[in-house]
Amino acid sequence: MKYRKKIVIGNWKMNLTVPESTILIQKLKKEMPANIKSEVVVCPTFVDIYSASEELKNSQILVGAQNVAEEEKGAYTGEVSVLSLKGFVDYIIVGHSERRNIFGESDKIVAKKAEIVVRHDMKPVICVGETLHEREDKLSKVVVLSQLEASCKHLTGEEITESLVAYEPVWAIGTGQVCSEAEAEKMAGHIRGLVKSLYGEKVSESVRILYGGSVTGSSAKSFKKSKNIDGLLVGGASLHHQEFAAIVKNFDK
Ligand code: 13P
Numbered sequence: 001m002k003y004r005k006k007i008v009i010g011n012w013k014m015n016l017t018v019p020e021s022t023i024l025i026q027k028l029k030k031e032m033p034a035n036i037k038s039e040v041v042v043c044p045t046f047v048d049i050y051s052a053s054e055e056l057k058n059s060q061i062l063v064g065a066q067n068v069a070e071e072e073k074g075a076y077t078g079e080v081s082v083l084s085l086k087g088f089v090d091y092i093i094v095g096h097s098e099r100r101n102i103f104g105e106s107d108k109i110v111a112k113k114a115e116i117v118v119r120h121d122m123k124p125v126i127c128v129g130e131t132l133h134e135r136e137d138k139l140s141k142v143v144v145l146s147q148l149e150a151s152c153k154h155l156t157g158e159e160i161t162e163s164l165v166a167y168e169p170v171w172a173i174g175t176g177q178v179c180s181e182a183e184a185e186k187m188a189g190h191i192r193g194l195v196k197s198l199y200g201e202k203v204s205e206s207v208r209i210l211y212g213g214s215v216t217g218s219s220a221k222s223f224k225k226s227k228n229i230d231g232l233l234v235g236g237a238s239l240h241h242q243e244f245a246a247i248v249k250n251f252d253k
Contacts, residue, residue, distance in 0.1 A: 005038070006231055006251065006252065007039040007232075008234065009041040009043060009125065009233045010043065010244055011233060011234065012042065012043060012044050012238060013066065013098070013235060014045060016044065018051055022052075025056060028244065029061065031241045031244075031245040032061065032248065033249050033252075036248060036252050040060060042056075042061060042062075042063060042238065043066045044066075045066065046080045049065060063090065064090060064125070066093050067092070068094065068113055068117060069082070069113075072116060082117060082122070089122060091124075091125055092124055093125045094113040094114050094125065095107075095147070095151055096168070097129050098173075100127075101170070107147055111153050114163060118155060118162055123162055123163060123164060124164070125166050126164065128148050128168070128191075129144060129147075129169045129173075130171075131143075135169065141190050145190060145194050148165060157203040160207055163207065165207060165209050166211070166233045167188060172214050173212070173235065174236060177214055178213060179211065179213055181222040181225070184211040185228055185229060188211065188229050192204050192209060195207050210232060211231075212233030214235075215237060216243065217237070217243050217246030217250055220246070224251050224252075
């Protein structure tokens with residue numbers, strides 16, 4: 001099996017001002033255990049990307065963005081272009097369920113965002129996940145796989161290898177109800193299976209798959225053994241330096 005570097009991404013969402021995030025970064029730099037093999041990424045708000053990337057220069061923590069415009073340039077008031085993020089971030093989250101459900105982002109938009117990110121040599125973290133209703137209707141697999149297929153439809157095999165897929169069941173986000181390792185691992189297996197059928201085995205063995213939804217220091221431990229889960233996407237717990245460092249430590253190999 002191909003080696004896939006583990007990754008833990010903190011999605012700060014719209015929770016911190018610039019001074020607050022500076023304090024968190026300083027604490028995180030001190031708290032982060034040495035000799036960690038995983039990649040560690042934090043995703044501040046746009047207004048904070050520049051100062052966070054300055055603060056994190058020469059540290060083991062990388063910077064990501066929470067979103068990006070699907071167009072490169074032009075009359076799109078209030079949007080942030082991939083060109084503005086280039087040089088400051090390594091990862092960009094696209095299609096988070098909050099973007100899909102609150103701001104009405106379709107798979108088509110997410111596909112354009114994923115495409116623009118890889119074409120500018122950054123890594124999209126493509127989020128997929130079913131709602132509680134869909135889960136109750138036993139539609140989880142169908143929903144997740146159709147979101148993924150539509151969201152990566154402009155990507156070549158090489159480009160999907162550079163992309164990450166985050167399985168974030170909507171019912172587990174911010175609810176304290178973490179998806180069991182067995183269920184998340186099963187879905188990650190389906191995701192890898194879809195990538196295999198679309199792009200072949202070699203590509204499917206390279207793509208990194210993350211789980212996200214109410215991850216804490218203690219639940220991070222249970223995902224360590226998952227064969228198909230290579231990373232964690234963390235919301236609430238990433239706002240607390242000790243908890244986030246515990247997640248990294250407990251998930252690292
Ligand atoms: P929580 O960890 O707060 O459930 O959020 C998960 C998430 O949405 C990360 O993108």
